[in-house]
Amino acid sequence: MSEPDDRREPEAWWFLLGLFLVTAASLAVEVLITRLLSVVTWYSLAFLVLAMGMFGLTAGAVRVYLTPEDYRPGRLGASLARDARRFALAVPVSYVLLLLVPLRVEPVATTVPLFLLFGAIVALPFVPAGQVVSAALTKSPLPTGRVYAFDLAGAALGAPLVPELLERTSLGTAVLLVAALAAGGAAAFARSVSDAVWLRRSTIAALGLVLAAGLNGSSLHGLVTVWAKGRAEDRSQVEAELWNSHSRVQVSKLGRMPASLWGGGKKCSPPLVRQRTIMIDADASTPLYAPERGLDDLGFLDCDVTNVVHQLRPGGAMAIIGVGGSRDLQAALRHGHDPVVGIELNRRLLEILEGPYGAQTGVPTNPAVRLVHDEARSYLSRTQQKFRVIQASLIDTWAATGAGAHALGENGLYTVEAWRTFLDRLDDDGVATMSRWSSGETVRLVAVASAALLERGEPRARPHMALVQSGAVTTLIVGKRPLTAADGEALRRVADDKGFVVLLG
Template sequence: MSLALTRSPYAIGKVYGADLIGAAVGCIGVLVLLNVMNGPSAVLWVSALIGLAALGFAGSGLGTLPEATSLGSKLFRYRRSIVTGCLLFAIANTFTTYGVRPTIIKDHLEASADLAYDRWNSFSRITVSGSETVPPAMFGASPRLPHSTIEQRALNIDGGAGTALYRFDGDLASLGFLRYDVTNLAYAIPDLKTGAVIGVGGGRDVLSQRLFGLRDVTGVEINPIIIDVLERHFSGYTAIAALEGVRFEVDEARSWFARTPRSFDVIQMSLIDTWAATGAGAFTLTENGLYTVEAWQRFLDRLNPSGLFTVSRWYAPGEVNETGRLVSLAVATLLASGAVEPRRHLFLAAAGKVATLIVTKSPLSPAALTALEDAAKANEFTVLLSPNTSAPSAVLEKIVSATDRRTLDRATAGFYLDLTPPTDARPFFFNQLWFATLLDPDVFSHFTHTGVFAGNLVATLTLAMLVLISAALVAATIIVPLQPTVREAGWQLAVGGTVYFVLIGIGFMMVEIALLQRMSVFLGHPVYALSVVLFSLILWTGFGSLASERMRLAGTGKLLAWSVASAAYLFALPLWLPPLLVDLDGAGLLVRAGLCVLVLAPAGLLMGFGFPTGMRLVSAISTGPTPWFWGINGAAGVLAASVAVATSIACSIDTTLRIGAACYLLVAAPAMLLMSAGARSSHTALRSLHPSEPTNV
């Protein structure tokens, strides 16, 4: 790639700009592809598109043909047939049910014959299994649960997040087993009339609210396929959508609650993001906008004065992991909302591997507390937190006793797991393993081999391995092959150029990752952030590159002004952007996406000047090492991507953004060195052309 681009006869700004604009179009194109076809077919279409690009490049006249006897020559001879074959394969796979499809899903084999439904969109794959009569699927079952069976299907999200789809004909009495699940403990409180469910899934929580007498139930589900399953494809199997008082909203929950004028007696969020994903470490490095102080404030704001927010998460008896962080998040939210004694608003009980935390907007009344305690006792649930009793865990007791944020921070400090309350600036609820903890030889004595620690360990070690593998591949494919191109360069060109392109490579990736993480919380899903943020940033960077051809940074003053302006805008983003995003939480997806495009415009335009300007600076001295600078810039970006993720988790997204800003500020120094070397090179060239004439430069 670097050889093709550096040897192009066209202006560097135009080549780089066209490359970036094409990448920006691809960011939106992938959304379109995945919404109209399955994942394997989308991959095949992308392969065919790459083939078309190769055909275009083959006809450009650049480069030389391979030797006639080589394999490359034979393939080149049949290039049109090969690309046509790729296109036909992509078309055929799109319109057949027996084409290429995944068979190994999350470490297990999947047979298409076992599936009654299989559909993809831009951020998920939803499958529904065949029906079977078995004991009902439960999250945290009471030991007193009577034995029974029910006909049900497994609704699976992305191969790991399973939820039950019960056969239901409209008779709520057939769902009596739901009364014995700890996730429904909150409904022991009397006089609850209106409810909302975050994450509908198979409809279990919606059915629970109707079973316990709530007459008005709203299910908020981000995935339209799931609602389509309930309302259309399996409406004859489960009559949830036909229940009186039940309505569904296809929206991101946080945005919907910020926008709706309605208020509720209860909001339920049960196991959003699953044990399968947590155990595999899939979510521990991913931001989540539903588990932050700002998000929970939104949810509490939509409760009636005596309303409650009930959240269920995985629980490991004897360990304080997700449960501790959940309580810490609740306490921080209550303190931010003005609560004087957070513990009077909290009740926590567990059954098996699931704990349910009930957070009330007002202090729990004696009647409500009595109802919860009686229900917990009747179902033999373990009470872990109550306003009237001390917590059995010393750590939980310290957290729940906090009456201000400083006390809460002290209560969560020094623990071997990260129990600090997540915020929008550090929204990594599922990552609880401090990076420094891995250096402690006794760390494994604190944990079992499953659950939060296992998932966090897998994810953290995977990140470390990714950095090492990336470094090895970068060395093998970029640094070693391209190093000879810089050997003959003078020290100013070699050092100045390398530092310049390393800085803009690191800086760009730090800014990109930080904005992806921040906007993922704002837009409600990482896929939306990937598409919108990458589209915006790459598009504006491409325009910046094109603009650099007309507005060249010639001269020390212009270079310094560009460097300072870039750094100033990026340094300022953490100051004004977060409150703006919170204020616009309730806007529609298109409005929020439009805001992202506008916010990223100055950053992209300014950063777009960096690469072509650097190439002009080094080319003014010598064109020989330009492939090296292309390569080292890409290498720095590859390595910085993993480091940026680690920085956001360990510190904050704002810290990652500031590091990127600092890189653009520091880039002025090597730019000046290159400019000085270029001036001397021009002076020498003029002297060689006119050795007898004095020259003023």
């Protein structure tokens, strides 16, 4: 390694640019690995990245403290170029290792060393990043305030950089591009002290990482996950894969298979139907039906307890929370609802419906349908439109947001305040319906809906409610006004016809 003259001080703007790029890359890597772990593990473990990132940065700072000779004034620029380049190369290494380690949470002793290994892999790139930041802040001859300002500015860029990258490319490609950014920081440090050797090495690393990113982005078979949620992934049926800051969305190839029913009635037999499967973060799935003869082919949707509301309130304006693959939209159109407003938090799902895949559903071209990219509770709070039906069926994608905290996209839907909003947006004869898994969730759902009704001044919640179950799914129907005897008779009639169980109504 070449050593510049001990009397040479780094050129300020090249030095500050190097720090800016490294801190931007550090924050971006942290968010990207969080997104990766949201796919390969569960969200509660994804935020292990925050802890291990801080651990790695601290270890890097300790390394600077223990080796002051490496960061004396004459060697500072070259040492920072070396550490930044190590950071750039450690990023793809850590990413690939995380793809290969099949992390599982099992009540066995093996889980302990597995977690330690996994945590070490996460922390790996942050150690050299911590060395760069610590040395730049404590060893630089430049004013500390100015250095710290560029440190913060780079971090401020890194976090919003991730959504922009993932909107345009895959996670693996984004990781490689961010690593190239760090290599660019190494080149800037080398340029600040005119170190030709480290400048050449860093430039080669940056160009190599950009080339690798281009190759990876040109195929579905690049650096992708092979393990997810503790099981091997079968990618043979994946036709498209899209990322954003809070999900990975895969679209399967078109096939003919039995229709997917979440809460199919006991007297129903799912027919064979052309469909794709949309998979979110390797766990939450939704079907995308491609009927050959239009909506007439989808009569089987009435066999799902999630759609029982159409027997009580056919027709009229309807809002659907979470459009998924459009099955709820298709059921609404079959029963004459107009307009049908589909509210979806995940823009990628709307892109699928508005593209060639969605054209096969017959939904986006229907003049009665309006698709809205928004958080449902926020949208319904703002709109002045009234609906005859508001529906939310199994909204549990567990979509972790990119906010840097353990926040799930649907957390705000299952609250008293949300039910209050739903009831406010109903017309006088309207009903809100929500389907959940038949478990303690059903009890909580009834409790929060009852609380919302009582807060509105209703003397009793019971007359407003109906509860229908089929298998693992229970559907709650709540009327703005008390449900009528005719509503109860309609429920019992459809339950007898399809094999549902009326628990309340």
